[in-house]
Amino acid sequence: MRNIIYPTIGILILLLIWQLLAAAIGMAWLLPPPSSVVVSLIDNAPLLAHHSLYTVAEALIGLLAATVLACLIAVVMSLIPLVRKICYPLLLISQMIPIIVLAPLFLIWFGYGMLPKILVVVLICFFPIAINMIVGLSAADEQMLLFYRSLGASRGQLLRLIRLPLALPYFFSGLRIAAAYSIMGAVIGEWLGAQSGLGLLLTRAQRAFDLPLVLAAIIVIILLSCLLFAIIKIFEKKFSPAS
Amino acid sequence: MQISVKDISKTFLMDGSTVKVIDNVSLTLERGVFASVVGTSGCGKSTLLQLLAGYYPPDSGRIVSEGNICLLPQDDLLLPWRNVIDNSAIAAEIRGSDVAAARKRAFDLLPLFGLEGFGNSLPSQLSGGMRQRAALLRTYIAAGDFWLLDEPFGKLDALTREAMQHWLKQVWQTLGVGVLFVTHDIEEAVLLSQRVFVMSPRPGRIINVLDVAADINDIERLELKKQIKSLL
Known part of the structure; x- marks a missing residue:
């Protein structure tokens, strides 16, 4: 409490x-004072809900894709040192490109649908998960791996029985950060051109000088991000009790 | 049934230079015998055990074992997310043998290992002595013939240590395994073993093998300790 x-x-x-x-x-x-933002929040509830649906869908699909991709790459990178050496700089570079510049390119390449927004989310969410997973997968110390190898464990068994369970708390701390960013990622994608979504609503409200609605939309974004963060936290408690 | 080690040597690369850690070591250990390796810190005792456990091959020489060997490392290396039973049965899981049978065996052995009622406990819920006994249970389920113990009581307080020494002797007599016990504590080696291998400082060589008579008296024990001390 x-x-x-x-x-x-x-x-x-x-x-x-x-x-x-x-x-x-x-x-x-x-x-506008908070009270008028609250009034706007209530008045525009159906509109906000409609647009939230798109934003949340993009964020969730993007987060899921980023999680799968990040875990796969982290596992491959930690198993094959050569891949690690080749991919690590690329991974860093992917984070140095300003997303806000890249998003319009996605728009040109992939149109006004959900795909370019999902790609922005993937790009933002991928990095924290991948980096944490890579650190987590190398958390097992040499003595531990040597010992279990002397019991006959193969590389795959070492991964499954020791390295992945050890990486779980790291994975979840990456996933928490990614989840908190995912809604924001979708909004950035929508901001630059969309058919639906909170980002589109924000740009429209801004042009109409409807500041209470702008702030109401921002509050919805914060609440959705918090909700996602909380859901991940529950998952973490369930699957990673050691952390 | 025995382990025989013939003329093994091992050199490591450390900071760009080669360091000979084990130099022409030969020894045999029969099942049912409790033997110790005594030497100063850094003399290569742990490396010897790791070679026997198959962590890495020796540069030269031969290790032939007629039975199963398992090492108990200095840190117990229990997996913190697995309870005592699941930790004990891990070797069966790795080797693809009957896991249910291994778990059943581990469960039945809990009283002997002083862990009755703690089968479902996680390592973090156990005391230092209990963790060490749980790790030894894992060792026994993994290999019923030879145990290689690497200073297993080094991190325990004096009282726990003494209790563990008596307990280990009792378990060894009950199970009849062959034990190779590495320690830098001469007292401990003489108290527990039937045979003591004395190892020189690096590069590690076996410089003497001393037998400890079963009916040794206090004066003889004192003499033996003096003799080992003078060798080191």
Whole structure:
């Protein structure tokens, strides 16, 4: 209970400052107070829900694809040193390209559908999972591997019985970060051109100078990210009790 | 049934230079015998055990074993996410043999290993002495003929250590395995063993083999310890 109290206090203080600031400025169209954001949130609930559906779908598909891809590459890289040497720099480079620049290219190549958004999510989510998995897969110390090899374990058995279980806590910490980013990734993708999604709603609301709706959409994005984060945390408790 | 080691040597590459760790070591160990290897730290005792366990091959010489061998490493290397029974049965899992039978055997042996009622406990829930006994249970399920013990009590406090020494002697007598026990503690070696191999500082050679009589008295034991000390 105590770990809920303190964050709640922080959020309430922030809201209070915001409300006071908005009242002091007195121009609701420039800085709408939290109360009018809440009103907008309620009024536009069906609209927000409709667009959220697309964003969440893109985020989830992208997160899933990134997870599978990252785990596969991490396993191959840790089993074959040559692949590791070749792929590691590429992995880093993939993170140095500003996503915001890459997203319009995806739009040109893959159109206005869900695919380019999913690709942005994959690109953002892939890295934290892959890096954590690579570290996790090399967490087993030499003595441990030598010992279990002396019992007759093959490379595959060492991976399955020792290295993968040891990597599990690392995997989940990567997945948590990726999950928190995934919604944001989908929104960035939609921002630059989409048929549906919270990113599209945000751009439209912004052009219409509907600031309460902009802020309401941002709150929805935060809530969805938190929800995803919490779901991953539950999975982690279930499958990785050692961590 | 015995392990025979003939003229094995091992050289390692360390920081760009070669270091001879084991130099022409020969020994035999019969099943049912408790033998110790005594030497100063860094003399190659652990390497000798690792060679016997098959961690890596010797550069020259031969190791012939007529039975199963398993090493108990200095750190117990129990897998923290597996309970005592699952840790004990891991060798059967690796070798593709009957896992259910191995688990049953491990369960039946829990009382002898002082782990009755702890079969489902995780290693983190056990004391240092219990972890060591659980690791020894894994060793026995993996290999019923020869145990290679690498300073198994080195990290235990003095009281636990003494209790473990008596317990180990009892288990060895019950199970009749061959034990090669590595230690730098002369007292421990003389207390437990029937035979003591004395190893020189690096490069490790066996410089003497001493038999400990079963009916040794305190004065003779003191003499023997003095003799080993003078050799080191």
